[in-house]
Amino acid sequence: MTAINLYPNTESLYMGVDTMTKKLYHQDPHQEECTAKVTNINSNDVEVDQTIFFAFAGGQASDTGTINNIPVTEAKKAGKNIIYTLEETPPFAVGDTVTIQVDKEKRERIIKLHSAIHFAYFLLTEKIGQQKLIGSNVTDQKARADFAYDGSFAEILPELQEQFNELIKKNVPVRTFPSDSDPEKRIWESHGWTCPCGGTHVASTGEIGSVILKRKTIGAGKERLEVRLA
Numbered sequence: 001m002t003a004i005n006l007y008p009n010t011e012s013l014y015m016g017v018d019t020m021t022k023k024l025y026h027q028d029p030h031q032e033e034c035t036a037k038v039t040n041i042n043s044n045d046v047e048v049d050q051t052i053f054f055a056f057a058g059g060q061a062s063d064t065g066t067i068n069n070i071p072v073t074e075a076k077k078a079g080k081n082i083i084y085t086l087e088e089t090p091p092f093a094v095g096d097t098v099t100i101q102v103d104k105e106k107r108e109r110i111i112k113l114h115s116a117i118h119f120a121y122f123l124l125t126e127k128i129g130q131q132k133l134i135g136s137n138v139t140d141q142k143a144r145a146d147f148a149y150d151g152s153f154a155e156i157l158p159e160l161q162e163q164f165n166e167l168i169k170k171n172v173p174v175r176t177f178p179s180d181s182d183p184e185k186r187i188w189e190s191h192g193w194t195c196p197c198g199g200t201h202v203a204s205t206g207e208i209g210s211v212i213l214k215r216k217t218i219g220a221g222k223e224r225l226e227v228r229l230a
Protein backbone atom coordinates (compact mmCIF):
# COMPACT_ATOMS: atom_id res chain seq x y z
CA MET A 1 0.00 0.00 0.00
CA THR A 2 1.37 3.34 -1.02
CA ALA A 3 -0.20 6.47 0.37
CA ILE A 4 0.84 9.52 -1.56
CA ASN A 5 -0.86 12.84 -1.28
CA LEU A 6 -1.08 13.25 -5.04
CA TYR A 7 -4.41 15.02 -5.14
CA PRO A 8 -5.15 16.05 -1.58
CA ASN A 9 -8.56 17.27 -0.60
CA THR A 10 -8.25 21.00 -0.48
CA GLU A 11 -8.44 22.52 2.96
CA SER A 12 -9.75 25.98 3.52
CA LEU A 13 -9.62 28.46 6.33
CA TYR A 14 -13.11 29.65 5.49
CA MET A 15 -15.11 29.39 8.71
CA GLY A 16 -18.10 31.55 7.89
CA VAL A 17 -20.68 28.79 7.73
CA ASP A 18 -21.05 25.38 9.24
CA THR A 19 -23.20 23.93 6.48
CA MET A 20 -22.02 21.55 3.80
CA THR A 21 -22.72 21.21 0.10
CA LYS A 22 -23.59 17.56 -0.59
CA LYS A 23 -21.31 16.44 -3.42
CA LEU A 24 -23.36 14.19 -5.64
CA TYR A 25 -20.46 13.70 -8.09
CA HIS A 26 -18.88 11.27 -5.64
CA GLN A 27 -21.85 8.91 -6.03
CA ASP A 28 -22.19 9.33 -9.78
CA PRO A 29 -19.46 11.27 -11.58
CA HIS A 30 -21.37 10.92 -14.89
CA GLN A 31 -24.49 12.79 -13.73
CA GLU A 32 -24.91 15.94 -15.84
CA GLU A 33 -27.95 17.54 -14.21
CA CYS A 34 -29.44 17.82 -10.73
CA THR A 35 -31.80 19.99 -8.79
CA ALA A 36 -30.77 21.73 -5.58
CA LYS A 37 -32.11 24.11 -3.00
CA VAL A 38 -30.46 27.54 -2.77
CA THR A 39 -29.01 28.02 0.72
CA ASN A 40 -27.22 31.36 0.38
CA ILE A 41 -26.90 34.24 -2.06
CA ASN A 42 -24.37 37.04 -1.85
CA SER A 43 -24.40 39.32 -4.89
CA ASN A 44 -23.61 36.92 -7.79
CA ASP A 45 -22.38 34.18 -5.44
CA VAL A 46 -24.70 31.27 -4.83
CA GLU A 47 -24.58 28.30 -2.46
CA VAL A 48 -26.76 25.21 -2.74
CA ASP A 49 -27.54 22.19 -0.57
CA GLN A 50 -26.27 19.65 -3.12
CA THR A 51 -24.35 19.69 -6.38
CA ILE A 52 -22.88 17.80 -9.31
CA PHE A 53 -20.68 20.79 -10.25
CA PHE A 54 -17.06 20.17 -9.22
CA ALA A 55 -15.09 23.14 -7.85
CA PHE A 56 -11.34 23.32 -8.44
CA ALA A 57 -9.54 21.16 -5.89
CA GLY A 58 -6.37 19.12 -5.68
CA GLY A 59 -5.32 20.23 -9.15
CA GLN A 60 -8.55 19.17 -10.86
CA ALA A 61 -10.17 21.92 -12.92
CA SER A 62 -13.66 23.15 -12.10
CA ASP A 63 -16.56 22.02 -14.23
CA THR A 64 -18.17 24.31 -16.75
CA GLY A 65 -21.93 24.69 -16.56
CA THR A 66 -24.97 26.62 -15.47
CA ILE A 67 -27.40 27.18 -12.61
CA ASN A 68 -30.91 27.78 -13.98
CA ASN A 69 -29.26 28.35 -17.35
CA ILE A 70 -27.06 31.18 -16.01
CA PRO A 71 -23.38 30.44 -16.73
CA VAL A 72 -21.17 29.81 -13.70
CA THR A 73 -18.01 31.89 -14.07
CA GLU A 74 -16.22 30.48 -11.02
CA ALA A 75 -16.68 27.56 -8.65
CA LYS A 76 -14.63 27.56 -5.48
CA LYS A 77 -14.46 25.48 -2.37
CA ALA A 78 -15.02 27.22 0.94
CA GLY A 79 -14.56 24.69 3.71
CA LYS A 80 -17.15 21.99 3.09
CA ASN A 81 -19.21 24.34 0.95
CA ILE A 82 -18.91 25.29 -2.68
CA ILE A 83 -19.56 28.86 -3.83
CA TYR A 84 -20.67 29.40 -7.43
CA THR A 85 -20.24 32.83 -8.99
CA LEU A 86 -22.83 33.44 -11.69
CA GLU A 87 -22.41 35.62 -14.75
CA GLU A 88 -25.35 37.74 -13.58
CA THR A 89 -27.21 38.47 -10.37
CA PRO A 90 -29.45 35.46 -9.70
CA PRO A 91 -33.17 36.07 -10.25
CA PHE A 92 -33.96 33.32 -7.73
CA ALA A 93 -33.99 33.48 -3.93
CA VAL A 94 -32.76 31.48 -0.95
CA GLY A 95 -35.04 28.46 -0.56
CA ASP A 96 -35.81 28.20 -4.28
CA THR A 97 -35.12 25.02 -6.20
CA VAL A 98 -32.69 25.41 -9.09
CA THR A 99 -31.33 23.16 -11.82
CA ILE A 100 -27.59 22.66 -12.07
CA GLN A 101 -26.07 21.44 -15.33
CA VAL A 102 -22.47 20.62 -16.20
CA ASP A 103 -20.70 20.30 -19.52
CA LYS A 104 -20.80 16.53 -19.78
CA GLU A 105 -18.14 16.17 -22.45
CA LYS A 106 -15.62 18.21 -20.47
CA ARG A 107 -16.41 16.29 -17.28
CA GLU A 108 -15.98 12.92 -19.00
CA ARG A 109 -12.54 13.92 -20.27
CA ILE A 110 -11.53 15.14 -16.82
CA ILE A 111 -12.70 11.89 -15.22
CA LYS A 112 -10.55 9.88 -17.61
CA LEU A 113 -7.49 12.11 -17.40
CA HIS A 114 -7.65 12.43 -13.63
CA SER A 115 -7.83 8.67 -13.21
CA ALA A 116 -5.07 8.22 -15.79
CA ILE A 117 -2.61 10.45 -13.97
CA HIS A 118 -2.96 8.33 -10.81
CA PHE A 119 -2.02 5.21 -12.78
CA ALA A 120 0.81 6.98 -14.57
CA TYR A 121 2.09 8.21 -11.23
CA PHE A 122 2.05 4.80 -9.57
CA LEU A 123 3.54 2.99 -12.58
CA LEU A 124 6.33 5.56 -12.66
CA THR A 125 7.13 5.51 -8.96
CA GLU A 126 7.19 1.72 -8.95
CA LYS A 127 10.10 2.05 -11.39
CA ILE A 128 12.05 4.98 -10.01
CA GLY A 129 10.93 5.02 -6.39
CA GLN A 130 9.00 7.76 -4.70
CA GLN A 131 10.17 11.16 -5.86
CA LYS A 132 9.18 14.56 -4.60
CA LEU A 133 6.02 15.70 -6.33
CA ILE A 134 6.31 19.42 -7.03
CA GLY A 135 3.12 20.01 -8.95
CA SER A 136 0.11 18.43 -10.57
CA ASN A 137 -2.82 19.52 -12.65
CA VAL A 138 -5.82 18.02 -14.43
CA THR A 139 -7.81 19.76 -17.15
CA ASP A 140 -10.04 18.31 -19.86
CA GLN A 141 -7.07 18.42 -22.26
CA LYS A 142 -4.27 16.85 -20.25
CA ALA A 143 -3.10 15.78 -16.84
CA ARG A 144 0.38 16.21 -15.49
CA ALA A 145 2.54 15.39 -12.50
CA ASP A 146 5.83 17.22 -11.95
CA PHE A 147 8.70 15.72 -10.00
CA ALA A 148 11.98 16.89 -8.55
CA TYR A 149 14.11 14.36 -10.39
CA ASP A 150 17.66 14.52 -11.69
CA GLY A 151 17.32 11.90 -14.41
CA SER A 152 15.04 11.68 -17.42
CA PHE A 153 11.85 9.65 -17.85
CA ALA A 154 12.68 9.21 -21.56
CA GLU A 155 14.11 5.72 -21.28
CA ILE A 156 11.35 4.24 -19.15
CA LEU A 157 8.48 5.91 -20.97
CA PRO A 158 7.90 3.15 -23.58
CA GLU A 159 7.67 0.56 -20.82
CA LEU A 160 5.27 2.76 -18.80
CA GLN A 161 3.13 3.18 -21.88
CA GLU A 162 3.03 -0.57 -22.41
CA GLN A 163 2.09 -1.25 -18.79
CA PHE A 164 -0.56 1.43 -18.92
CA ASN A 165 -2.09 -0.11 -22.06
CA GLU A 166 -2.11 -3.44 -20.26
CA LEU A 167 -3.98 -1.97 -17.26
CA ILE A 168 -6.59 -0.50 -19.59
CA LYS A 169 -7.00 -3.80 -21.41
CA LYS A 170 -7.51 -5.64 -18.10
CA ASN A 171 -10.27 -3.20 -17.12
CA VAL A 172 -9.04 -2.98 -13.53
CA PRO A 173 -11.71 -1.69 -11.09
CA VAL A 174 -11.26 1.71 -9.45
CA ARG A 175 -12.87 2.51 -6.12
CA THR A 176 -13.33 5.78 -4.29
CA PHE A 177 -14.76 5.97 -0.80
CA PRO A 178 -14.95 8.30 2.21
CA SER A 179 -12.08 8.26 4.67
CA ASP A 180 -12.80 6.81 8.13
CA SER A 181 -11.46 9.90 9.88
CA ASP A 182 -13.46 12.44 7.88
CA PRO A 183 -16.31 11.48 5.52
CA GLU A 184 -15.65 14.67 3.53
CA LYS A 185 -12.19 13.36 2.64
CA ARG A 186 -12.04 10.60 0.06
CA ILE A 187 -9.69 7.80 -0.85
CA TRP A 188 -8.86 6.53 -4.35
CA GLU A 189 -7.94 2.88 -4.64
CA SER A 190 -7.04 0.61 -7.57
CA HIS A 191 -4.65 -2.20 -8.40
CA GLY A 192 -3.34 -2.22 -4.82
CA TRP A 193 -2.50 1.48 -5.00
CA THR A 194 -4.20 4.02 -2.79
CA CYS A 195 -4.08 7.75 -2.16
CA PRO A 196 -6.26 10.50 -0.73
CA CYS A 197 -8.23 12.18 -3.50
CA GLY A 198 -11.44 14.18 -3.67
CA GLY A 199 -11.65 14.22 -7.48
CA THR A 200 -13.89 12.47 -9.99
CA HIS A 201 -12.87 9.12 -11.45
CA VAL A 202 -13.69 6.23 -13.75
CA ALA A 203 -15.08 3.02 -12.23
CA SER A 204 -12.58 0.85 -14.10
CA THR A 205 -9.54 1.39 -16.32
CA GLY A 206 -11.36 0.33 -19.51
CA GLU A 207 -13.36 3.56 -19.31
CA ILE A 208 -10.18 5.58 -19.85
CA GLY A 209 -9.98 4.35 -23.44
CA SER A 210 -6.44 4.90 -24.56
CA VAL A 211 -3.83 7.38 -23.47
CA ILE A 212 -0.54 8.79 -24.63
CA LEU A 213 2.19 9.30 -22.05
CA LYS A 214 4.76 12.02 -22.57
CA ARG A 215 7.56 13.54 -20.56
CA LYS A 216 9.18 16.93 -20.52
CA THR A 217 12.06 18.57 -18.78
CA ILE A 218 10.67 21.63 -17.06
CA GLY A 219 13.96 22.96 -15.68
CA ALA A 220 17.12 21.66 -14.08
CA GLY A 221 16.33 18.61 -11.96
CA LYS A 222 12.65 18.67 -12.83
CA GLU A 223 10.70 16.20 -14.95
CA ARG A 224 7.08 16.30 -16.03
CA LEU A 225 4.94 13.25 -16.75
CA GLU A 226 2.01 14.13 -18.95
CA VAL A 227 -1.07 12.16 -20.02
CA ARG A 228 -3.36 12.91 -22.93
CA LEU A 229 -6.31 10.98 -24.27
CA ALA A 230 -5.47 9.24 -27.53
Ligand SMILES: [Zn+2]
Binds near residue numbers: 007114188
Ligand atom coordinates in the same frame (compact mmCIF):
# COMPACT_ATOMS: atom_id res chain seq x y z
ZN1 LIG B 1 -7.87 11.38 -8.04
